[in-house]
Amino acid sequence: MQKSIGFNSLLALGGAVGLLAMTAPAQAQITNGSFESPSTSNFSGTGWTLTPATSGNISAIVSSADGKTAVDGTYFAHLSAGTGSGSMNYTTLSQTFNALNGQTLSGSAYFQANGTPTNNDDAIVEIVQGTHILFTSNISAVGSNNATPWTSFSWTFTANGTYTILAEVRNVHSNGDPSSLGLDNVSLSTGTHASPATPEGSSLLMLVAGGLPFAAVPILRRRRK
Numbered sequence: 446m447q448k449s450i451g452f453n454s455l456l457a458l459g460g461a462v463g464l465l466a467m468t469a470p471a472q473a474q475i476t477n478g479s480f481e482s483p484s485t486s487n488f489s490g491t492g493w494t495l496t497p498a499t500s501g502n503i504s505a506i507v508s509s510a511d512g513k514t515a516v517d518g519t520y521f522a523h524l525s526a527g528t529g530s531g532s533m534n535y536t537t538l539s540q541t542f543n544a545l546n547g548q549t550l551s552g553s554a555y556f557q558a559n560g561t562p563t564n565n566d567d568a569i570v571e572i573v574q575g576t577h578i579l580f581t582s583n584i585s586a587v588g589s590n591n592a593t594p595w596t597s598f599s600w601t602f603t604a605n606g607t608y609t610i611l612a613e614v615r616n617v618h619s620n621g622d623p624s625s626l627g628l629d630n631v632s633l634s635t636g637t638h639a640s641p642a643t644p645e646g647s648s649l650l651m652l653v654a655g656g657l658p659f660a661a662v663p664i665l666r667r668r669r670k
Contacts, residue, residue, distance in 0.1 A: 475542055475610075478552065478631035479517045480506045488522075488538065498534040498615060499527040511557040511625060516595050521629035526566070526616035535613035539573075542610070544602045544633060550610065551599040552631035556582035557592040559622040566624035568614040572600055579610075584624065595627070 476492030488495040488506070495504055503525050508514065510523040526536045544550065556568040567583035579598035587593055602608070614626035 475540065475550075475631050475633045478633075479515070479629060480520045480522050481518045482506070493522070493538050493540050495524075496537045496539075497527065498536040503527060504536055504538070511555070511592060511627065513555060513592075513595065513627060515629055516553045517630035521627055522612070524568075524612060524614050524626040524628070526614050526623045526625075533615060533617060535569075535615040537611055537613040538628065539609055539611045540631075542608060542633065543606070544608050545605050546602060547635075549599055549601045549634045550579075550608075550631070551597065551634065552579070552610075553595045553597050553627075553629050554580040554612065555593050555595050555627040556580075556587065556614070557625040557627070558582075558584040558587045559590060559624045560584060560616070561589055564617045566615060566617050568612075568624065568626040570598065570610070570612045570626075570628065573609040573611050574606070595629070 480491065480493075482491045488504075491506065497504065504527075505523055506520050507523045508519050508521075513521075515521040522538055524536050524538055526534075550572070552570070554568075554570045558566060560566050562585045565584050568581065569578065570580040571578050577600050579600055580596055582593050610631065612626060612628045614624060616623035
């Protein structure tokens with residue numbers, strides 16, 4: 446009876462190890478943040494969702510555009526509102542991801558201004574939840590046919606949660622000369638203060654495994670008797 450109790454204790458402890466390992470959260474990350482997957486016109490299979498403003502949209506993953514090349518790797522996302530009636534609608538590119546308290550989202554963006562300040566095309570990169578603006582520009586800020594340089598941005602999260610990064614550009618009141626937005630090198634770093642809701646699987650295994658010798662002591666004592 447005593448041996449059975451000791452065995453059951455070890456069995457329960459082993460089960461706890463497996464259960465804790467399974468419930469440990471996976472590391473949050475951005476998918477294809479440097480757009481190094483094969484170039485496609487609709488971003489399908491890249492981890493990002495493209496919503497064109499017009500049917501004539503020419504957004505794509507490219508190696509060069511607007512006199513610029515990628516910040517990281519070979520490719521970057523080039524968004525254009527396309528030509529049309531100037532519907533005031535944005536062409537958008539987005540990705541939803543999980544982030545932990547203390548993690549930092551970072552990346553680079555630029556705005557190419559085409560058209561006139563009267564139309565004032567604009568571009569924005571933001572975190573939708575809380576409307577945290579990461580990057581923004583318009584024709585009035587940079588002037589006609591000018592562009593910003595690649596501009597770095599970052600945001601540190603203060604709570605665990607599900608978030609969406611949204612990049613958008615629009616062609617305002619014009620049938621031609623759509624402005625464009627470049628996006629590259631989007632990543633989610635762990636950060637020194639990142640704190641998941643529960644310890645990582647490896648930490649849990651070490652913690653529980655550390656108790657195994659103590660669980661075995663009663664069994665050894667019974668065998669000596």
